[in-house]
Amino acid sequence: xxxxxxxxxxxxxxxxxxxxxxxxxxxxxxxxxxxxxxxxxxxxxxxxxxxxxxxxxxxxxxxxxxxxxxxxxxxxxxxxxxxxxxxxxxxxxxxxxxxxxxxxxxxxxxxxxxxxxxxxxxxxxxxxxxxxxxxxxxxxxxxxxxxxxxxxxxxxxxxxxxxxxxxxxxxxxxxxxxxxxxxxxxxxxxxxxxxxxxxxxxxxxxxxxxxxxxxxxxxxxxxxxxxxxxxxxxxxxxxxxxxxxxxxxxxxxxxxxxxxxxxxxxxxxxxxxxxxxxxxxxxxxxxxxxxxxxxxxxxxxxxxxxxxxxxxxxxxxxxxxxxxxxxxxxxxxxxxxxxxxxxxxxxxxxxxxxxxxxxxxxxxxxxxxxxxxxxxxxxxxxxxxxxxxxxxxxxxxxxxxxxxxxxxxxxxxxxxxxxxxxxxxxxxxxxxxxxx
Numbered sequence: 001x002x003x004x005x006x007x008x009x010x011x012x013x014x015x016x017x018x019x020x021x022x023x024x025x026x027x028x029x030x031x032x033x034x035x036x037x038x039x040x041x042x043x044x045x046x047x048x049x050x051x052x053x054x055x056x057x058x059x060x061x062x063x064x065x066x067x068x069x070x071x072x073x074x075x076x077x078x079x080x081x082x083x084x085x086x087x088x089x090x091x092x093x094x095x096x097x098x099x100x101x102x103x104x105x106x107x108x109x110x111x112x113x114x115x116x117x118x119x120x121x122x123x124x125x126x127x128x129x130x131x132x133x134x135x136x137x138x139x140x141x142x143x144x145x146x147x148x149x150x151x152x153x154x155x156x157x158x159x160x161x162x163x164x165x166x167x168x169x170x171x172x173x174x175x176x177x178x179x180x181x182x183x184x185x186x187x188x189x190x191x192x193x194x195x196x197x198x199x200x201x202x203x204x205x206x207x208x209x210x211x212x213x214x215x216x217x218x219x220x221x222x223x224x225x226x227x228x229x230x231x232x233x234x235x236x237x238x239x240x241x242x243x244x245x246x247x248x249x250x251x252x253x254x255x256x257x258x259x260x261x262x263x264x265x266x267x268x269x270x271x272x273x274x275x276x277x278x279x280x281x282x283x284x285x286x287x288x289x290x291x292x293x294x295x296x297x298x299x300x301x302x303x304x305x306x307x308x309x310x311x312x313x314x315x316x317x318x319x320x321x322x323x324x325x326x327x328x329x330x331x332x333x334x335x336x337x338x339x340x341x342x343x344x345x346x347x348x349x350x351x352x353x354x355x356x357x358x359x360x361x362x363x364x365x366x367x368x369x370x371x372x373x374x375x376x377x378x379x380x381x382x383x384x385x386x387x388x389x390x391x392x393x394x395x396x397x398x399x400x401x402x403x404x405x406x407x408x409x410x411x412x413x414x415x416x417x418x419x420x421x422x423x424x425x426x427x428x429x430x431x432x433x434x435x436x
Contacts, residue, residue, distance in 0.1 A: 034133030040069040043361060046128050046137035048118050050074030050102055053330025053345035054143035055434045060354040062111045065361060070111035071135055073118055073128060074102060080174035083342040084427050086207060087380045089182050090214030100435045121301040123323050139357060143329040144295035146203050152291045153267045164269045168288040172203050184285055185218050190226040191284030194274060197232040202292040203331050203340045209237055209244045210379040216252035217383035228255050231262040231276055240379060243389035243413030247381035294332035310334035315403045317356035317366050327353050337404060339375055346430060347373035372397045372404060378423035386420035389413055
């Protein structure tokens, strides 16, 4: 299942601004004085970012607090899902399965969608600035996702960062990077392909291992003579380690080589050499994944803890510890124990953030209304037949310590076609929840 011209045109609308956002000097234009919306008659909640957390926030805030003016600002012209993109990379699903429009849910649920790039946030004036003008808010939900921390590899060398992103894209941010990576995988003719696992915490902990399985599946289908080397900074595969290991050993033994304790010391994308604590590795092609951090706009707004790279929040309300009128949804926040997954972004937003914000607006105690989230993550490990593994985590809220705690963890490491079917049913259910 290759890439069609139709897919390329779709990605043009998704990925045009993605590359620019990785480099703050290019991402923020001057503030404009044009007011995009008239003052709200009541309270206004502005949401920045239309990923899994942002779209969920827009729908559920408007549904739960209908008299509040809800505004979603997103730079992309259409939604592309990172969850399931590995399955698309493996050729098991059409590109249409990943994309959705922003206008249908906005029209259905009655919130305002603005297609614009956010250039800055004035927390004192409570304004969100875009290249077209500003929007005022009473509360702000920041759901910007992640950025790549290439500085950890190149110490501020933006030229080397751009070169790496262009030639060996990470594809953990939806857009044209995914198209580039799929072309690489589909057209790989042999040799050594290296996949670098980013250090934790990073977006979707099992994603690099699922991606490796899908790449290996494509290599097997194309009868590629080569190796896929996984360089992991951790001591073992986690989560779902046994399931991934069985897949690699039973399905891709002659293709996949897993290298633990491979912390990055130096990356030379020009000479195609990676130096790690587990040795030096040469490659013919690669998927190079640097460390992750909260996205640029969160740094621009002064909401990120520079020691961690993430936004410090109240772990049950997701309220910023820097500004009480701002809430951080999804991957950009720092809640310990919560994976940075699409399922968690959706669940923490509707069960914690939305309920907390509604209670605060109504003058009630958020702890009386917040519900503990769950997190479900399927990983496809085989393409023919389609087989998957899964982990499900149930949380509880410790109200005395004011933090979420894991209550129960269920893991199915035995791959099966049943779980593959469940993967697609889960995705369809999540899309319905956000867009239908």
